[in-house]
Amino acid sequence: MNQPGHIVPLRVYFTIFGALMVFTALTVWVAYHDLGNFNIVAAMTIAVAKATLVVLYFMHVRYASRLIWVVVSAGLVWLVILLSLTMSDYLTRFAAV
Amino acid sequence: MEASLERREHYLNVSYGIKSWLLTTDHKRIALLYLATITLFFFVGGAFAVLMRLELITPKGDLVSAETYNKLFTMHGVMMIFFFLSPSVPATLGNFLVPMMIGARDLAFPRINLLSWYVFIFGGVLGLGAAAMGGVDTGWTFYTPYSSTYSNSAVVLTAVGAFFAGFSSILTGLNFIVTIHKMRAPGLQWFRLPLFIWAHYATSLIMILGTPVVAIAIVLVALERLFRIGIFDPNLGGDPVLFQHLFWFYSHPAVYIMILPAMGVISEIVACFSRRRVFGYRFVAFASLSIAVIGFLVWGHHMFVSGQSIYAGMVFSFLSFLVAVPSAVKVFNWMATMYKGAISYHTPMLYAFGFLGLFTVGGLTGLFLATLAVDVHVHDTYFIVAHFHYIMVGGTVMAYMGGIHFWWPKITGRLYPEAWGRFSALIVFLGFNLTFFPQFLLGYLGMPRRYHAYPEEFQVLNVMSSAGASILGIGYLIPMIYLIWSMRYGKPAGDNPWRATGLEWQTSSPPPTENFEETPLVTAPPYAYAKEEEEATVVH
Amino acid sequence: MSTSTNPVLPAHHFDDLQQQHEAAQLGMWVFLITEIMFFGGLFAAYTVYRSSYHQAFGAASRHLDITLGTFNTVVLIGSSLTMALAVHAAQRGRRRAIIGFLIATILLGAVFLGVKAFEYTHKFHEHLVPGHGFQFPDAALARPAELYFGLYFAMTGMHALHMIIGIGILLVMIRLAARGRFSAEHYSPIEVTGLYWHFVDIVWIFLFPLLYLIERHQ
Numbered sequence: 030m031n032q033p034g035h036i037v038p039l040r041v042y043f044t045i046f047g048a049l050m051v052f053t054a055l056t057v058w059v060a061y062h063d064l065g066n067f068n069i070v071a072a073m074t075i076a077v078a079k080a081t082l083v084v085l086y087f088m089h090v091r092y093a094s095r096l097i098w099v100v101v102s103a104g105l106v107w108l109v110i111l112l113s114l115t116m117s118d119y120l121t122r123f124a125a126v
Numbered sequence: 127m128e129a130s131l132e133r134r135e136h137y138l139n140v141s142y143g144i145k146s147w148l149l150t151t152d153h154k155r156i157a158l159l160y161l162a163t164i165t166l167f168f169f170v171g172g173a174f175a176v177l178m179r180l181e182l183i184t185p186k187g188d189l190v191s192a193e194t195y196n197k198l199f200t201m202h203g204v205m206m207i208f209f210f211l212s213p214s215v216p217a218t219l220g221n222f223l224v225p226m227m228i229g230a231r232d233l234a235f236p237r238i239n240l241l242s243w244y245v246f247i248f249g250g251v252l253g254l255g256a257a258a259m260g261g262v263d264t265g266w267t268f269y270t271p272y273s274s275t276y277s278n279s280a281v282v283l284t285a286v287g288a289f290f291a292g293f294s295s296i297l298t299g300l301n302f303i304v305t306i307h308k309m310r311a312p313g314l315q316w317f318r319l320p321l322f323i324w325a326h327y328a329t330s331l332i333m334i335l336g337t338p339v340v341a342i343a344i345v346l347v348a349l350e351r352l353f354r355i356g357i358f359d360p361n362l363g364g365d366p367v368l369f370q371h372l373f374w375f376y377s378h379p380a381v382y383i384m385i386l387p388a389m390g391v392i393s394e395i396v397a398c399f400s401r402r403r404v405f406g407y408r409f410v411a412f413a414s415l416s417i418a419v420i421g422f423l424v425w426g427h428h429m430f431v432s433g434q435s436i437y438a439g440m441v442f443s444f445l446s447f448l449v450a451v452p453s454a455v456k457v458f459n460w461m462a463t464m465y466k467g468a469i470s471y472h473t474p475m476l477y478a479f480g481f482l483g484l485f486t487v488g489g490l491t492g493l494f495l496a497t498l499a500v501d502v503h504v505h506d507t508y509f510i511v512a513h514f515h516y517i518m519v520g521g522t523v524m525a526y527m528g529g530i531h532f533w534w535p536k537i538t539g540r541l542y543p544e545a546w547g548r549f550s551a552l553i554v555f556l557g558f559n560l561t562f563f564p565q566f567l568l569g570y571l572g573m574p575r576r577y578h579a580y581p582e583e584f585q586v587l588n589v590m591s592s593a594g595a596s597i598l599g600i601g602y603l604i605p606m607i608y609l610i611w612s613m614r615y616g617k618p619a620g621d622n623p624w625r626a627t628g629l630e631w632q633t634s635s636p637p638p639t640e641n642f643e644e645t646p647l648v649t650a651p652p653y654a655y656a657k658e659e660e661e662a663t664v665v666h
Numbered sequence: 667m668s669t670s671t672n673p674v675l676p677a678h679h680f681d682d683l684q685q686q687h688e689a690a691q692l693g694m695w696v697f698l699i700t701e702i703m704f705f706g707g708l709f710a711a712y713t714v715y716r717s718s719y720h721q722a723f724g725a726a727s728r729h730l731d732i733t734l735g736t737f738n739t740v741v742l743i744g745s746s747l748t749m750a751l752a753v754h755a756a757q758r759g760r761r762r763a764i765i766g767f768l769i770a771t772i773l774l775g776a777v778f779l780g781v782k783a784f785e786y787t788h789k790f791h792e793h794l795v796p797g798h799g800f801q802f803p804d805a806a807l808a809r810p811a812e813l814y815f816g817l818y819f820a821m822t823g824m825h826a827l828h829m830i831i832g833i834g835i836l837l838v839m840i841r842l843a844a845r846g847r848f849s850a851e852h853y854s855p856i857e858v859t860g861l862y863w864h865f866v867d868i869v870w871i872f873l874f875p876l877l878y879l880i881e882r883h884q
Contacts (some may be wrong), residue, residue: 036757037750046747053739057732060879068883072875080868087750087864091874094688096307097695098510106697108706110422114438115371118426119717121435232679234689273678300696308689309679338700342707346820354797355816357711362809362816372707640678 035092045086052079136287136539148597149237157222158537164210164218164602165606167250170257171205172599176197179473179561179592187579196263197279201256203266204284206290210516212380214526216298217246220326222537224302226630226637229646230309234304242297249290256280256287265576267377270358270369274350282351285344292337292376295383295493299333299551311629313648320628320652321410325390328414332379332386332421340376343472354657367432374425382421384518385485385604386414388525389456395528396460398626399475400467403653406459413452413459420449421438430501439498448494453489453528457482472624473547477528480555484520488513491566504581506576509569515562526553527605535623539636540616546608560594627654672854687854694858698865701828705869708821712876715813722810724881726802729794730818731785735878738781739870745774746867753860756843756853764843764856771863772836776831782826786819795819818877825873828866835859 056075064071085091090101137154147155178198181189190198204365221239233239263286264273273281306327310319329573347369348356356362357368397404404410426434426442460482469475491513495501504510534542564587569575573584580588622631633642716723752767793801796816799828802808839859842848848856 032674042750049743057736057874060882076872076875079871083868084863087746088861100695104702108702111706111710118435118438119714121437296700303696304689304693334700340705341706342704357816362812364813
């Protein structure tokens with residue numbers, strides 16, 4: 030990013046805020062409906078969508094260099110490694126923990 | 127051309143007094159602060175080892191009680207891993223050399239660099255305080271539920287000390303990553319960087335991505351002990367093995383934190399003392415990154431017999447074989463570097479040779495352990511102890527000693543006495559093998575680790591090991607003496623006594639505070655030794 | 667290079683302000699990666715136990731006040747908005763706007779923490795704090811429920827600690843801004859503070875559904 034960096038227009042911030050409010054209401058609404066195993070999928074999808082908006086617009090990653098994109102991605106990939114390899118143990122033990 | 131140390135201003139004499147050291151932001155001074163501190167922790171950890179080896183001379187547990195012995199091996203491990211090995215190369219040689227090798231005036235965040243040292247000291251004080259208060263008996267691995275519920279020792283104090291040592295490494299790794307990305311001199315493209323830099327970059331990735339997970343594991347153990355928030359408590363349905371997952375997620379990559387910088391040192395030494403560029407430079411660079419990445423995918427090999435799913439165990443076993451490949455690539459490339467080189471046997475090169483042999487043995491025995499079925503038999507025996515000491519001591523400490531000697535002239539402006547250097551390197555090599563090779567045999571024969579007593583038939587091998595340890599100790603003491611001696615009485619070194627390539631050798635010894643009179647411009651690939659050798663052969 | 671009345675020079679080891687700014691950005695992002703992995707360990711523990719004790723986790727989750735949780739989510743996202751507006755003001759060099767938005771961010775953060783303090787006190791009175799006094803209405807699910815509340819306090823507590831630190835940093839930023847230390851040419855401290863604050867918001871964005879919204883439909 031350059032100094033002065035890319036200045037995000039104010040209306041973008043307010044639009045994103047509005048979207049985040051909508052998603053928040055949506056996630057609460059979905060929680061009151063029994064969708065079985067899909068509840069967690071819906072909840073996490075909405076949370077990921079909200080987080081993505083915050084990262085891209087509030088944190089300016091949409092306008093950032095490739096290096097920043099790589100850093101953010103690396104963090105996410107490593108979190109996935111931690112969660113998935115750990116769960117690979119628990120999901121294949123065939124015994125109650 | 128010898129530099130006149132007294133008249134010229136450099137980073138050591140630019141200011142005097144304790145405040146100029148304790149409040150410095152010069153990465154070179156901070157490196158020396160770390161050097162002094164980790165040497166202290168090395169001797170503390172070594173003292174615990176001495177007591178252990180004394181106990182193990184006889185089969186009966188007659189020197190200390192079993193409970194005390196538990197504390198000895200715990201404190202030995204904690205001190206050595208968290209407070210000596212992990213910072214050894216990166217915090218001393220890395221801090222000193224990373225900015226210099228890339229032609230920068232300092233690291234990206236000099237004040238955070240100083241903060242990292244104070245955080246490290248704070249962690250060390252907690253660790254030493256725990257030792258003073260009777261120590262910890264859980265093993266450096268802090269397995270739950272013993273550490274979280276049942277142990278009556280200073281668990282929280284020690285664990286929090288390790289937490290701060292880890293936080294210090296995060297700050298160091300962060301500094302290195304930003305520095306290497308943003309502060310390279312003009313012309314210094316990625317593939318012109320010395321392999322020492324690649325090694326420290328890969329190490330920093332591990333510090334950043336792994337340390338936080340052991341940090342939270344430590345926090346949870348502390349919460350469980352202090353507030354009875356039982357995350358790992360089986361009484362609540364908690365799983366003690368979950369702690370092991372979180373612990374080893376970091377602690378396996380941690381061993382690569384300990385070896386990668388050492389490998390970086392070896393690349394520099396082997397190239398210089400073979401007068402040849404490193405064979406397969408890109409392969410070695412990518413091997414460093416591969417080790418860092420694949421190293422995160424293997425942690426379950428510490429948990430084959432813990433109750434972990436056998437299917438997860440198989441996956442971890444396979445991946446553990448994979449991680450050996452880049453390490454082997456490096457060893458082959460270093461050998462190829464030496465082929466048809468003009469080899470000289472100065473002290474750093476002797477340590478490098480030691481590294482190559484001992485690291486190879488340690489690495490190969492790692493393959494035995496990656497083999498799930500074999501590990502079931504040798505887990506928690508002296509085979510494991512021998513394996514990791516071959517890598518940590520035979521590998522990392524040898525490389526560390528080699529690096530200290532190699533860059534000593536640059537750091538102090540003085541030469542160490544070469545004859546004593548070579549002698550000590552040989553003593554270390556002999557002492558090391560006598561200490562640890564018998565332990566492979568002991569483990570294979572079934573002697574468990576972390577026991578202060580053992581069956582009579584193991585005594586001969588144990589006595590050999592303890593005898594070796596005393597020789598090894600002497601081998602480490604002698605350099606302490608002559609290195610300190612040389613700071614005052616050593617011959618002035620000149621800018622580049624080894625005629626090595628690398629930007630750090632293009633400036634004076636000791637360097638000025640800002641490292642270079644002018645920012646260098648880099649146009650050549652690294653390790654441009656070939657031309658020099660041509661000139662030398664012409665002269666002959 | 668700088669035309670403001672308060673020309674800012676880069677620190678001695680940087681070549682120019684551009685390099686310094688990029689270094690600060692990259693440095694904060696690398697730090698945030700460590701925070702992802704730090705909270706990640708807690709999320710790993712949560713994932714393991716929720717998958718094993720789904721029923722108990724659902725029952726325990728219903729003891730949290732969804733109204734307060736939703737309110738706090740709105741408040742925290744609002745504080746992210748004011749933080750983004752503070753950075754925007756900094757990019758424009760508008761000193762009073764910077765300070766105003768930073769204060770707004772702190773106030774919203776304080777509201778969030780106040781609500782959490784209220785919730786914690788309530789949990790204490792309900793005997794839902796893990797430890798000796800823990801009592802769960804449904805005895806069959808009591809033990810895994812205690813695991814759930816252990817994670818609840820560990821995760822929201824760690825999150826709250828990060829918010830408190832964030833508020834401390836914001837106070838420092840207000841002080842620096844009041845002294846005129848920021849301009850359109852040099853505002854990266856505000857920007858990296860914003861990155862930190864947004865990250866803390868993102869952690870909550872995940873904590874809210876995972877802790878409050880497990881099985882509300884019963």
